[in-house]
Amino acid sequence: MSTAVSDTAAPDAAELALPTQRGYWGTVGYRLRYDHVTLxxxxxxLLIILAAVAAPLLAPFDPYQExxxxxxxxxxxxxxxxxxxxELGRDMLSRLLHGGRITLTMGILPVIIATLxxxxxGVLAGFAGGVVNMSIMRVMxxxxAFPSVLLAVAISGAMGGGAVNGMIALTLVFIPPLCRVAETATTQVRNLDFVDAARATGAPMHLVVRHHVIGNVLGPILIYASSLVSVAIILASGLSFLGLGVKPPDPDWGLMLNALRQAIYVSPLVAAMPGIAILITSISMNLVSDGLRAAMDVRS
Known part of the structure; x- marks a missing residue:
């Protein structure tokens, strides 16, 4: 009886940290399997993203019909x-679904481009060092020198607002911190023994970077990038709230929050729905990012 219980019990901390038996990414997946909060x-x-993608099929009404x-x-x-x-008689469910497509796009796409x-x-600066490192990092x-919120507002305002200009502004805001993370991780990896051994064998520099450097710095970069998605969603909604992002009548959670702020005393639940959508999405993204960070930390 005791043997059956021990076979089905969740693994302890020692069992979760066995990278030599499963490989690095296998261990990451094994840890996530038992992280119920992250799952x-x-x-x-994932449900929010799928609902936003399938908004034309799920929305019961036209989101623009007044x-x-x-x-x-x-x-x-x-x-x-x-x-x-x-406030104009448009169906809130339809606008939230369609607004999720715009808000999530403005939150995810700039982070992807900024990560690339x-x-x-950052990898170039960290691996090359010297003048190349100084030139790139001084520009970053x-x-x-500017707070991210003010920089996003300034860039978007100077470009005239709009969804595309808002995404460009967010991309420019996220490039420096991602570059810094990549440069720091690459600087730590480039002097390790296996990189020196690869150089000593006469391997071409681009192969050393591709096979020995990028594989070891990709984890920290992806973890940090995932944590920026929630920040990007909030900043994108803030730009739309200020009139510097998505323009009416397109549905966007930040724009909807701005339009409904005057109805907070008449219909508080309806007025709060865009903010609730932003809150749930941001918290979910943060907790998933924290779970990935814990699972990918081989020292834990």
Missing amino acids: FFGALL SIIRRLKPPGYQDRYWLGTD IGGSL DVFY
Whole structure:
């Protein structure tokens, strides 16, 4: 009886840290398998993304259809307005679904582009060192002189606002920190014994970087990039809230929050829904990022 219980019990800390038996990524997946918090919020985040992608199929109404007689209708099952209507009588569920597509795109796409650009520059600066390192990192330090929120607002405002300009602004904001993380990780790896051994064998420099450096710095870069997605979602919503992001009548969670702020005393639940969507998505992304960081830390 005791043997059956021990076979089905969750592994202890010593069993979770066995990289020699499963390999690095196998160990990461094994740890995530028993991290129920990360799995739950990862599934919730995946559900949010799938709902946003399938918004045209799931939305019960046209998100742009207005009706003054239906304005600020409370949530309920009457007439299929499950989450009520906004200040112009548009279905809130439909606008939240379609708004998720825009908000998530403005949160994820800039981080992906910034990871590619900033990560490449950081690896180049860390591996080359010397003048190359100084030139790249001093340019990155110029961006560090400005708070990220003010820099995003300034760049987006100077470019005239809009969804595309907002994504460009967020990309420029996230390149310096990602470059810094990549440069720090590469500097630590380039002087390790296996890199020196690869150089001693006469391997071409690009192969050394590809097989021995990038593989060892990719983890920290991806972990940090995943933590920036929630920041990007909040910043993108903030830009739209200030009128520097998505323009009306396109649905966006930040823009919807701005439009409904005057209805907070009339229909508080409807007015709070875009903010709740931003909060749930950001918390889910943060917890998933923390879980990935813990699973990928081979020293834990």
